[in-house]
Amino acid sequence: MATDKALDGFGRYAGPATLILASLADGAKHGYALTKDIESFAGVRVAPGTLYEALARLQAQGLIEPVESHDRRRPYRLTEVGAATLRAQLDAQRRVADVGLRRLAQGWGPA
Amino acid sequence: MSGPPERAARLVRWYPRAWRARYGEEFTELLIAELAERPRSPSRTADVIRGGLVARLADAGLCGGAPQAPELARAQARAGLASLACCAAVFLGVGGAIWSQLVIGWQWSAPDTAGTAVATFVMTGTVLVLALLALLAALPVAWTVAVRLAHGQARGLAVPSALFLAGLAIMIVGGRHFGNGWPGTGGHPWARTGLVPGGVAAFSWASTLWVTSFWAHPAALAAFPAAELTWMALSPLALACLVAGAATAIRRAELSPALLRFEGRLGAAACVTMAVFLGGGCAWITGWTPRPGSLFHPGAIDVAGLAVMALALGVACQAARQSRRGPA
Numbered sequence: 001m002a003t004d005k006a007l008d009g010f011g012r013y014a015g016p017a018t019l020i021l022a023s024l025a026d027g028a029k030h031g032y033a034l035t036k037d038i039e040s041f042a043g044v045r046v047a048p049g050t051l052y053e054a055l056a057r058l059q060a061q062g063l064i065e066p067v068e069s070h071d072r073r074r075p076y077r078l079t080e081v082g083a084a085t086l087r088a089q090l091d092a093q094r095r096v097a098d099v100g101l102r103r104l105a106q107g108w109g110p111a
Numbered sequence: 112m113s114g115p116p117e118r119a120a121r122l123v124r125w126y127p128r129a130w131r132a133r134y135g136e137e138f139t140e141l142l143i144a145e146l147a148e149r150p151r152s153p154s155r156t157a158d159v160i161r162g163g164l165v166a167r168l169a170d171a172g173l174c175g176g177a178p179q180a181p182e183l184a185r186a187q188a189r190a191g192l193a194s195l196a197c198c199a200a201v202f203l204g205v206g207g208a209i210w211s212q213l214v215i216g217w218q219w220s221a222p223d224t225a226g227t228a229v230a231t232f233v234m235t236g237t238v239l240v241l242a243l244l245a246l247l248a249a250l251p252v253a254w255t256v257a258v259r260l261a262h263g264q265a266r267g268l269a270v271p272s273a274l275f276l277a278g279l280a281i282m283i284v285g286g287r288h289f290g291n292g293w294p295g296t297g298g299h300p301w302a303r304t305g306l307v308p309g310g311v312a313a314f315s316w317a318s319t320l321w322v323t324s325f326w327a328h329p330a331a332l333a334a335f336p337a338a339e340l341t342w343m344a345l346s347p348l349a350l351a352c353l354v355a356g357a358a359t360a361i362r363r364a365e366l367s368p369a370l371l372r373f374e375g376r377l378g379a380a381a382c383v384t385m386a387v388f389l390g391g392g393c394a395w396i397t398g399w400t401p402r403p404g405s406l407f408h409p410g411a412i413d414v415a416g417l418a419v420m421a422l423a424l425g426v427a428c429q430a431a432r433q434s435r436r437g438p439a
């Protein structure tokens with residue numbers, strides 16, 4: 001499935017890209033709102049330059065799109081391809097987390 | 112002391128014009144909010160500067176993912192090809208100086224080492240291939256631009272075309288004039304036949320006269336005839352006009368996907384050929400042993416030239432790779 005590999009080409013931006021897609025999953029947001037939202041749920045502050053590099057790449061890949069706005073702060077929203085990509089990305093991360101937690105429990109005892 | 116809007120405006124200037132046109136307003140708003148919340152953050156400043164430089168590289172078709180939208184993919188391919196043309200010009204400007212030094216030397220005496228002979232043969236062969244590739248690459252682009260100009264559809268193409276033609280005319284006229292005016296480049300009754308016609312060697316020598324270590328010795332430079340000094344200063348400017356005009360025309364011309372793919376393949380072939388040329392240059396420098404009165408003595412300028420050519424080749428390879436990722 002193409003969406004399984006959609007973030008492969010993002011390299012060092014795959015992390016910020018996943019955070020942005022996750023943030024946009026509950027609705028459109030502009031740059032500053034994205035920064036604050038990601039900080040609240042992930043505990044990391046994505047710096048402005050990194051945020052906009054990732055936004056530009058996500059938009060070029062068709063995973064997000066700008067929302068028409070009269071404000072200078074343009075919001076972005078997830079596209080259908082972006083939603084499928086995020087789902088695939090999070091599924092892959094969950095598989096890794098499940099394996100890691102299971103092995104931790106076997107080797108080091110339950111948390 | 113400037114406020115957040117002024118500081119944000121200064122930071123946004125690190126980004127290229129096209130990027131600012133698309134993201135400038137919203138990015139400025141984000142920076143103003145960030146600066147109001149945290150006035151001092153060296154890591155944020157560094158991140159914005161790094162992002163601006165990356166955006167400039169992407170604008171030049173030297174990095175970035177393969178865009179999904181066809182028009183963005185074609186724009187990336189054109190940007191990559193334009194950068195490739197610039198790198199090839201730098202490579203050939205410096206490489207032409209080295210090559211002409213060898214082929215002119217061969218007109219007066221046979222190469223004194225096997226490495227020099229092999230290098231001269233290899234570099235001469237690759238110059239021929241590069242000239243053919245350049246011709247194959249330039250003709251369809253020139254035709255596309257000419258057709259658009261003739262139909263009045265070439266917004267933004269007239270100035271770069273004029274720049275290119277002016278630079279080309281100056282290089283041809285000046286190269287021939289100064290090439291013919293120096294007996295060491297052919298036509299001298301004592302000269303041997305040489306590997307290439309004397310006129311070709313002379314033209315290459317005269318076109319690359321500005322690639323010289325004399326710039327580091329102003330007293331010696333001052334002894335040059337005024338006309339030659341003027342040409343040494345003018346010819347790199349003319350070459351820059353030629354290359355800038357060609358690169359801008361490539362970026363602005365609406366080249367078809369098929370033509371972009373064709374140009375991308377030629378670009379890849381040019382990179383391979385330039386690598387072989389560079390190998391020839393390295394063979395000359397590493398294989399040469401000091402001999403009194405040798406006409407093939409490599410100097411520090413030649414070693415520096417090879418380093419510049421290696422850098423230009425590296426960037427050209429990256430540009431060729433990016434240009435081929437775009438058009439489907």
